[in-house]
Amino acid sequence: MLMFKRKPVKTVLVCCGTGCLANNSRAIYEGLKKRIEESGARASIRPVTKATGCNGLCERGPIVKIQPDDIFYCGVKATDVDEIFERSVLNDEIITRLLYLDSSTGERVKSHRDTEFYKRQHKIALRNIGEIDPASIDDYIERDGYRALEKVLTTMSPQEVIDEIEKSGLRGRGGAGFPTGVKWKQCARVDVFPKYVVCNGDEGDPGAFMDRSIMEGDPHSVIEGMLICAYAIGAERGFIYIRDEYALALKNMAAALEEARKRGFLGRNILQKGMNFDIEIVRGGGAFVCGESTALMASIEGRVGEPRVKYIRSVERGLWDKPTVLNNVETWANVPVIINRGAQWFRSIGSEGSPGTKVFSLVGKVKNTGLIEVPMGITLREIIFSIGGGIPRDREFKAVQTGGPSGGCIPKELLDLPVDFDSLTESGSMMGSGGMIVMDETTCMVEVARYYLQFLAEESCGKCVPCREGIKQMLGILEDICAGRGREGDIELLLDIGATLQEAALCGLGKTAPNPVLSTIRYFREEYREHIQNKYCPAGVCKELTVFYIDQEACRGCGLCAQKCPLGAISGERRRTYTIDETKCIKCGQCRDTCRFGAVKNRGRRHDNNH
Amino acid sequence: MIITIDGKQCEAQYGEYILDVARRNNIFIPTLCHSDALPGQGNCRLCIVEVLEGKRRRVVVSCSYPVKGEVEVLTNTEKIRKMRKNLIRLLAAAAPDSDFMRDLQREYGLEEEERFQVYRGEDCILCGLCVRACEEVGIYAISTVNRGITKKVSTPYAEPSAVCIGCGACARVCPTGSIKMKEENGRREIWGKTFALLPCPGCGKPFITREELAYVQAKTGLEPAEILCEKCRQKRAARKMRDVFKDVTMK
Ligand SMILES: Cc1cc2nc3c(=O)[nH]c(=O)nc-3n(C[C@H](O)[C@H](O)[C@H](O)COP(=O)(O)O)c2cc1C
Numbered sequence: 001m002l003m004f005k006r007k008p009v010k011t012v013l014v015c016c017g018t019g020c021l022a023n024n025s026r027a028i029y030e031g032l033k034k035r036i037e038e039s040g041a042r043a044s045i046r047p048v049t050k051a052t053g054c055n056g057l058c059e060r061g062p063i064v065k066i067q068p069d070d071i072f073y074c075g076v077k078a079t080d081v082d083e084i085f086e087r088s089v090l091n092d093e094i095i096t097r098l099l100y101l102d103s104s105t106g107e108r109v110k111s112h113r114d115t116e117f118y119k120r121q122h123k124i125a126l127r128n129i130g131e132i133d134p135a136s137i138d139d140y141i142e143r144d145g146y147r148a149l150e151k152v153l154t155t156m157s158p159q160e161v162i163d164e165i166e167k168s169g170l171r172g173r174g175g176a177g178f179p180t181g182v183k184w185k186q187c188a189r190v191d192v193f194p195k196y197v198v199c200n201g202d203e204g205d206p207g208a209f210m211d212r213s214i215m216e217g218d219p220h221s222v223i224e225g226m227l228i229c230a231y232a233i234g235a236e237r238g239f240i241y242i243r244d245e246y247a248l249a250l251k252n253m254a255a256a257l258e259e260a261r262k263r264g265f266l267g268r269n270i271l272q273k274g275m276n277f278d279i280e281i282v283r284g285g286g287a288f289v290c291g292e293s294t295a296l297m298a299s300i301e302g303r304v305g306e307p308r309v310k311y312i313r314s315v316e317r318g319l320w321d322k323p324t325v326l327n328n329v330e331t332w333a334n335v336p337v338i339i340n341r342g343a344q345w346f347r348s349i350g351s352e353g354s355p356g357t358k359v360f361s362l363v364g365k366v367k368n369t370g371l372i373e374v375p376m377g378i379t380l381r382e383i384i385f386s387i388g389g390g391i392p393r394d395r396e397f398k399a400v401q402t403g404g405p406s407g408g409c410i411p412k413e414l415l416d417l418p419v420d421f422d423s424l425t426e427s428g429s430m431m432g433s434g435g436m437i438v439m440d441e442t443t444c445m446v447e448v449a450r451y452y453l454q455f456l457a458e459e460s461c462g463k464c465v466p467c468r469e470g471i472k473q474m475l476g477i478l479e480d481i482c483a484g485r486g487r488e489g490d491i492e493l494l495l496d497i498g499a500t501l502q503e504a505a506l507c508g509l510g511k512t513a514p515n516p517v518l519s520t521i522r523y524f525r526e527e528y529r530e531h532i533q534n535k536y537c538p539a540g541v542c543k544e545l546t547v548f549y550i551d552q553e554a555c556r557g558c559g560l561c562a563q564k565c566p567l568g569a570i571s572g573e574r575r576r577t578y579t580i581d582e583t584k585c586i587k588c589g590q591c592r593d594t595c596r597f598g599a600v601k602n603r604g605r606r607h608d609n610n611h
Numbered sequence: 612m613i614i615t616i617d618g619k620q621c622e623a624q625y626g627e628y629i630l631d632v633a634r635r636n637n638i639f640i641p642t643l644c645h646s647d648a649l650p651g652q653g654n655c656r657l658c659i660v661e662v663l664e665g666k667r668r669r670v671v672v673s674c675s676y677p678v679k680g681e682v683e684v685l686t687n688t689e690k691i692r693k694m695r696k697n698l699i700r701l702l703a704a705a706a707p708d709s710d711f712m713r714d715l716q717r718e719y720g721l722e723e724e725e726r727f728q729v730y731r732g733e734d735c736i737l738c739g740l741c742v743r744a745c746e747e748v749g750i751y752a753i754s755t756v757n758r759g760i761t762k763k764v765s766t767p768y769a770e771p772s773a774v775c776i777g778c779g780a781c782a783r784v785c786p787t788g789s790i791k792m793k794e795e796n797g798r799r800e801i802w803g804k805t806f807a808l809l810p811c812p813g814c815g816k817p818f819i820t821r822e823e824l825a826y827v828q829a830k831t832g833l834e835p836a837e838i839l840c841e842k843c844r845q846k847r848a849a850r851k852m853r854d855v856f857k858d859v860t861m862k
């Protein structure tokens with residue numbers, strides 16, 4: 001027993017994720033490390049992978065955290081190293097200048113946990129991100145790692161494991177929200193061996209990085225989740241499918257697998273309990289459609305990554321026609337916590353139909369961007385205005401796009417919508433993998449729909465007719481509308497073809513591809529009509545349907561717009577008024593963005609006749 | 612077990628595809644990418660039907676949907692007709708130069724397309740049968756390349772294939788005549804490759820490429836003299852048949 005309480009050892013954490021590394025965090029890490037080692041101070045230091053923006057604070061990196069006081073410094077420079085070492089490592093001082101400035105309150109806060117951004121979050125899947133060194137299995141073990149595995153191997157039967165997961169109500173975080181426990185149960189029931197466990201780490205949504213963060217920052221949580229499933233269904237082989245561009249995720253995952261093998265968590269006779277299981281990494285080629293479960297399995301088998309007709313489910317006939325459980329990275333990361341803390345606890349978080357939390361990547365026109373993990377059932381308003389800090393430049397919120405490329409746009413009337421699987425689907429959007437893009441008044445919803453369809457047209461595998469040809473024609477019509485060639489009846493035709501895709505396409509890509517179009521028509525039909533009938537793009541985005549002019553009443557003659565215009569199309573006299581030469585204007589909108597008086601307006605092409 | 616298709620009771624085996632059950636019972640379901648020899652692709656989606664299972668009503672493709680219970684199937688509801696019409700309209704715009712699609716367009720009462728982008732000069736509907744046929748032969752000379760709206764059927768790098776044996780299985784199975792196979796002066800041209808044709812041991816007409824002959828020999832173990840053209844094969848079969856039945860008819 002210790003006779004006296006020793007001063008707690010300080011731990012310095014330096015973020016070395018992709019974002020912070022780009023800001024020279026490696027030099028800060030090396031500098032602090034050198035100082036600590038040379039001085040023999042009672043402190044330890046480790047690099048952590050706080051993958052891009054995981055606290056939404058990435059744009060304020062590099063980030064240095066000092067435990068146990070939870071001091072959170074951001075925007076650290078190499079020149080700050082000495083001061084941090086002297087004052088905060090050797091002593092208990094706080095350097096106010098480096099503390100995080102909370103945009104919602106205007107105050108500096110000591111710990112990132114005190115920020116508005118953080119307070120409403122609840123970390124389960126991201127519990128270890130930024131807290132541990134992903135290369136250290138001991139770090140993971142220290143935070144209850146592999147305890148759930150030990151628990152199931154020593155005290156639970158496979159059936160009890162399945163019951164616990166089923167009772168927890170955990171639903172797949174990869175998109176469709178299928179109940180995970182039910183999937184495991186169905187697979188366990190099939191009396192065919194071998195069986196396989198697969199982790200979907202394809203993450204094809206552009207701009208999404210939740211799964212990457214977990215694989216980079218906490219790879220063992222995924223491995224442990226898969227181990228628990230393998231025990232429950234009786235599988236001996238697992239695969240983690242990671243897209244090839246994810247270099248750091250591939251590296252960290254491979255290292256974690258190796259460590260786990262060395263410690264006897266993977267391989268033969270795991271923890272001396274007679275269980276055999278090992279995991280291989282498969283590198284994905286990168287097509288968006290490869291994230292679809294049947295395409296992914298085809299790809300693992302070495303065939304072309306195209307979806308196949310799925311009337312017999314993968315739990316019966318999946319990989320190499322053998323019973324297979326396939327879950328998403330984030331789903332896997334939730335599993336060990338549920339086993340450790342119980343289904344009851346998990347159900348107490350989130351909403352009735354969607355227990356637990358969900359990780360979102362909050363991006364677009366919000367002040368704080370980045371990865372957030374929130375309890376299900378939280379409203380969109382809380383996410384965007386409390387956590388996200390609202391819309392920059394006091395612009396008006398217009399819509400939030402959720403669910404990735406084939407998700408939908410949700411308007412401001414639905415800001416109080418609780419975010420869970422079912423309500424998002426009802427609203428005409430979907431959970432998808434958790435993308436969340438905030439749009440303000442300067443966004444054109446027809447152009448948004450066109451943009452996503454363009455992506456899907458390129459990413460559809462092209463195998464089935466409704467998806468390949470349907471997206472192509474819908475895209476053509478949207479291009480027409482944006483270019484002023486929209487016709488009467490286009491909206492109805494888009495709805496009609498969209499409905500056919502939803503029902504007749506082979507896989508989820510084609511079935512959900514019309515969402516961007518259908519949801520924008522549902523909530524912004526008037527904007528479509530303006531484009532088609534009045535040849536007017538209210539947001540001033542579609543160039544053919546935008547004519548900028550300066551409202552002579554509102555103009556104060558500051559001349560900023562004239563300075564900004566890249567073509568010199570604006571002329572006038574200071575303190576009088578300015579005008580735009582329409583023949584020179586390329587409609588880049590810089591003048592409108594610059595004007596503080598809202599004097600730059602768009603009258604569209606509709607008034608061309610009486611001009 | 613018994614399933615109901617458009618009100619008609621049909622006997623079906625567990626696991627049998629709805630399309631097969633329907634055809635056996637003379638219930639017509641249109642298909643494009645289906646051939647009896649190469650079934651179950653599920654690409655064209657024309658064979659969609661509605662399946663009523665308990666309270667659930669959903670749209671499935673009949674060529675790939677296995678019978679697992681005593682379901683009710685509706686092949687021609689208004690919803691299905693509407694979607695089929697859309698599918699044909701989409702395909703007709705994609706392959707307007709195919710007579711096959713033009714006929715279908717007329718059959719479904721569709722007018723000349725005026726809103727969709729029409730891809731003049733195109734007659735391939737990407738049904739995938741040619742690729743399947745080539746795979747079935749075991750050659751793998753052609754495949755679909757690219758994805759999404761730029762997908763097409765091609766030899767690797769669009770160059771004459773090194774492995775193609777010029778058998779023409781792809782051209783024969785193509786429903787729109789999109790694969791061009793030319794035969795002239797004892798030569799066959801396909802996929803940018805020209806093959807010399809060898810004569811039929813029966814009638815002397817050129818009919819097979821050297822490469823295909825070698826392939827058939829290897830596969831069947833037949834001697835070259837036994838490998839005949841289609842016509843001679845039929846004649847020989849008929850002759851054999853006559854021999855067998857001769858005694859019977861004489862009685
Ligand atoms: C076009 C398409 C792309 C998909 N991409 C992904 C992906 O990148 N990652 C993922 O986990 N699931 C993706 N999915 C969903 C998977 O098919 C599958 O439902 C999921 O991985 C199952 O895991 P879960 O139950 O844990 O969510 C995609 C689905 C479709 C239709």
Ligand code: SF4
Pocket residue numbers: 289307459460461462463464465467468505506507508509510511
């Ligand atoms: S729906 Fe699209 S992505 Fe899916 S199989 Fe059909 S063509 Fe391929």
